[in-house]
Amino acid sequence: MGRIGAFLHIDRVDHAIRPASESVCDFDDYVVPLTLEEQSEQASRCMNCGVAFCQSGIRLGGSKHEVGCPLHNLIPETNDLLYRHRFDDAVKRVALTNPFPEFTGRVCPAPCEVACNLGLHKKAVTINDNERALSDYAWEQGIDPLPLPSDDASVVSIIGSGPAGLTVAWEMARAGWRVRVYEKADRPGGLLMYGIPNMKLPKWVIDRRIDVMKQSGIEFICNTDATEHVDNITTESDALVFAIGAQVPRDVAVDGRELDGIYFAVDYLSEITNSLLDDRSCTISAKDKDVVVIGGGDTGNDCVGCALRQGAKSITQVIRAQKAPEMCNIQEVWPAERNVFTQGYGQREACELFGRDPRIFSTDTIAFKGNNAVEAVEIQALSYEGGRHRIEGAEDSLPAQLVLIAKGFLGADRSVFEAFDVEPPNLQTPSDSFQGSSSLENNSVASCSSHCLRAFDQQVQKPAVFIAGDSRLGSTLVVNAIADGLDCARELLAMF
Ligand SMILES: Cc1cc2nc3c(=O)[nH]c(=O)nc-3n(C[C@H](O)[C@H](O)[C@H](O)COP(=O)(O)OP(=O)(O)OC[C@H]3O[C@@H](n4cnc5c(N)ncnc54)[C@H](O)[C@@H]3O)c2cc1C
Numbered sequence: 001m002g003r004i005g006a007f008l009h010i011d012r013v014d015h016a017i018r019p020a021s022e023s024v025c026d027f028d029d030y031v032v033p034l035t036l037e038e039q040s041e042q043a044s045r046c047m048n049c050g051v052a053f054c055q056s057g058i059r060l061g062g063s064k065h066e067v068g069c070p071l072h073n074l075i076p077e078t079n080d081l082l083y084r085h086r087f088d089d090a091v092k093r094v095a096l097t098n099p100f101p102e103f104t105g106r107v108c109p110a111p112c113e114v115a116c117n118l119g120l121h122k123k124a125v126t127i128n129d130n131e132r133a134l135s136d137y138a139w140e141q142g143i144d145p146l147p148l149p150s151d152d153a154s155v156v157s158i159i160g161s162g163p164a165g166l167t168v169a170w171e172m173a174r175a176g177w178r179v180r181v182y183e184k185a186d187r188p189g190g191l192l193m194y195g196i197p198n199m200k201l202p203k204w205v206i207d208r209r210i211d212v213m214k215q216s217g218i219e220f221i222c223n224t225d226a227t228e229h230v231d232n233i234t235t236e237s238d239a240l241v242f243a244i245g246a247q248v249p250r251d252v253a254v255d256g257r258e259l260d261g262i263y264f265a266v267d268y269l270s271e272i273t274n275s276l277l278d279d280r281s282c283t284i285s286a287k288d289k290d291v292v293v294i295g296g297g298d299t300g301n302d303c304v305g306c307a308l309r310q311g312a313k314s315i316t317q318v319i320r321a322q323k324a325p326e327m328c329n330i331q332e333v334w335p336a337e338r339n340v341f342t343q344g345y346g347q348r349e350a351c352e353l354f355g356r357d358p359r360i361f362s363t364d365t366i367a368f369k370g371n372n373a374v375e376a377v378e379i380q381a382l383s384y385e386g387g388r389h390r391i392e393g394a395e396d397s398l399p400a401q402l403v404l405i406a407k408g409f410l411g412a413d414r415s416v417f418e419a420f421d422v423e424p425p426n427l428q429t430p431s432d433s434f435q436g437s438s439s440l441e442n443n444s445v446a447s448c449s450s451h452c453l454r455a456f457d458q459q460v461q462k463p464a465v466f467i468a469g470d471s472r473l474g475s476t477l478v479v480n481a482i483a484d485g486l487d488c489a490r491e492l493l494a495m496f
């Protein structure tokens with residue numbers, strides 16, 4: 001275990017955060033990590049408890065998400081090695097369960113820390129920051145590519161290069177398969193690249209991983225909609241994996257929706273990232289505009305952060321859900337997630353700059369007003385009774401020249417399955433508990449227990465077909481998409 005009794009006299013120290021006045025001037029990482037030495041001291045606080053809930057990754061009755069790390073990262077062992085300065089061994093421990101700690105170390109909301117035993121009495125161990133520090137160390141030392149596959153190796157085609165597709169690709173390459181990843185965007189990464197903004201996940205972090213994957217023989221075929229190459233993909237593959245995400249957005253179907261200046265959040269976020277990467281001006285700008293973001297969660301928070309960086313005049317976030325309580329009794333809910341009010345980085349920055357949190361809760365959008373372009377968003381307060389809402393409160397109007405819809409996602413695009421003549425599973429419809437939409441709409445439990453949609457057909461040489469990530473689970477988290485990708489690869493390999 002870490003240092004005996006360290007948790008009694010060493011306090012938790014988190015990474016630093018750049019002040020908003022500075023961080024909104026660019027799209028660079030807003031986090032300033034501790035040094036490896038400081039992180040090693042933080043790791044010493046780990047108590048190596050007998051029952052380490054942090055690494056359990058189990059679903060407790062009634063819990064919407066897993067408790068503890070869905071990857072079952074070996075957290076106390078890793079912390080102990082980090083504390084003892086056995087950095088290379090710690091990196092190897094992480095790699096046993098997590099192929100991409102450089103992603104989770106930056107974007108994971110750390111259910112492990114919520115379940116940390118120390119968190120019951122004091123502040124939890126900095127598990128997420130420890131993971132990032134070790135992955136940064138690993139990349140400084142250099143990550144070796146995998147051996148190249150043999151010419152006669154079996155072929156797997158993966159549609160989609162988000163964290164789920166990348167995980168399946170890496171695992172199949174590790175098993176010696178030839179791997180082809182089809183991606184309709186111009187760059188690989190899925191929502192890592194074109195959803196989560198640069199200040200949370202700098203894009204060079206994805207690029208360097210893709211480079212190692214390419215050196216390992218994995219082919220990325222970008223700018224390619226797989227549905228336009230069905231015959232090629234079917235004939236060349238022994239197995240086919242749908243990792244297409246769940247990116248069909250939920251709309252706000254009210255009067256005035258057709259007005260100019262109203263965008264889906266991911267279209268806005270991806271245009272910003274694309275313009276930064278291509279070093280050109282962005283076609284959607286919040287500069288000097290009143291911005292209204294509809295929907296809470298991380299997507300809404302990312303929109304707030306981006307609009308601030310583009311120089312918005314004002315930002316308001318309209319959220320149907322009720323405001324969560326400021327505190328809860330940890331002893332009653334631990335190790336499950338806590339329903340407490342939290343601020344994302346964008347909301348914190350908005351608070352620092354505008355003097356108020358941008359969110360208004362228990363409020364619905366009832367119309368968009370304007371003449372060709374949007375000028376205002378009409379809203380109405382909701383009242384909640386016994387968990388159900390009624391639209392009966394006061395109406396109001398918010399000035400808006402830019403509206404961003406961040407209401408979550410309806411699931412995967414069924415037409416991709418249909419193009420390959422594959423019966424789509426009972427795909428998730430309104431999910432997005434993570435994205436923070438109304439709890440009335442939550443439903444993020446995977447509907448099919450198996451990843452296999454169709455076994456290999458020897459007579460007609462049709463590939464075995466699998467599904468992984470958000471397309472199977474509904475909109476969720478990077479860590480869940482990676483865990484699901486690992487499960488999918490395991491199931492696929494067991495079939496061949
Ligand atoms: C704005 C935003 C912020 C988020 N922030 C966080 C966060 O901070 N932390 C966190 O843990 N999670 C976050 N998430 C959730 C997380 O990004 C997703 O759960 C995760 O990326 C899902 O991975 P995936 O591989 O299943 O799908 P995706 O990442 O959605 O990737 C699917 C890929 O498939 C491609 N594709 C689809 N159809 C085709 C086709 N026909 N041909 C070729 N390619 C195709 C798509 O272009 C896409 O690249 C966020 C989500 C959003 C939208």
Ligand code: SF4
Pocket residue numbers: 068069070071072073075098104105108109110111112113127128131479
């Ligand atoms: S992947 Fe997420 S849940 Fe797992 S140890 Fe890392 S931060 Fe915690």
